[in-house]
Amino acid sequence: MNVFKAVKENVTPMDAARFYGIKINRRGMCSCPFHNDKNPSMKIDAKIGGGFYCFxxxxxxxxxxxxxxxxxxxxxxxxKILAGDFDITYEDSCGKSVTEISEEEKERIKKRQDDKEFAERKRDLCQLILKVMSEMREEKFLAEERAMKVLEDDETYIWVINRLDRIEDDYEYILDHTDAKLKGVIDDIEKGVMAYAGEFIEIRNRSKRAS
Ligand SMILES: [Zn+2]
Structure with a gap:
């Protein structure tokens, strides 16, 4: 069945008129969209194969x-517009069955495709980020490891990193506590710091002489 026949046998003029926004009264009359009509003067049929007529x-x-x-x-x-909007399947000139897709359906399909493409793009980007990040971390780790190997031979460096935290803790302890509290422990702290300071000077001199 060709598109003309298929549409005419499936859609009444009234259904089509309503679908495209024409208001029809109980007597099947509407204001004519084709002339400046003050009173409804167009008759629209509610039956298959019917028509419209403007008085x-x-x-x-x-x-x-x-x-x-x-x-x-x-x-x-x-x-074809009617076939799409009313979901009517017809046969083209070669006898092939055709289902017309309405503009709204086309938009829905396009949106679904766009959403799917975006989700895939986002997934690919996240995978890329994770891969690059992992390689960058690996590179950073290896670089630090290489640097540490050089620094491992540096006696002063090793000494400093082993004691810096402790001396920093001592300093924070002093800042965080009242004088009353500190009075009981200041001797110990001072003794520790003096020992560090002495060792530090000694070790620095030694490495200066060595270099
Ligand atoms: Zn008219």
Whole structure:
């Protein structure tokens, strides 16, 4: 069945008129969209194969003519629009079954595709980030390891990193506590710091002489 026949046998003029926004009263009359109509003067049929007729401007036709005139398109285009909007399957000139897709359905399909593509793009980007980040961390780790090997031979460096935390803790302890509290422990702290300071000077001199 070709598109014209398929549409005419499936859609009433009234269904089409309503679908495209025409208000129809109980007597099947509406204001004519094709002339400046103050009182409803267009009759629209509610039956399959029916038509429309305007008592004002004499515009008339079947369901396809109605949509062609409303949309300002040819009959073939109008029939395809109706087939799409009313989900009507027809046969093309080669006898192949065709299901027209309406603009709204096309948009929904496109949105689904866009969403899917975006999700894939995001997934790929996250995978790339994780891969690059992991390689960068690995590189950083190896670089630090290489540097540490050089520094391991540096006696002063090793001494400093082993004691810096402790001396920093001592300093924080002093800042965080009241004089009353510190009075009991200041001797110990002082003894420790003096020992560090002495060792530090000694070790620095030794490495200066060595270099
Ligand atoms: Zn009219």
């Amino acid at each position: 004002g401007c004499q515009e008339a036709g079947d369901v396809i003519d109605l949509v062609a005139k409303l949309r300002g398109v040819g009959k073939y285009e109008a029939a």
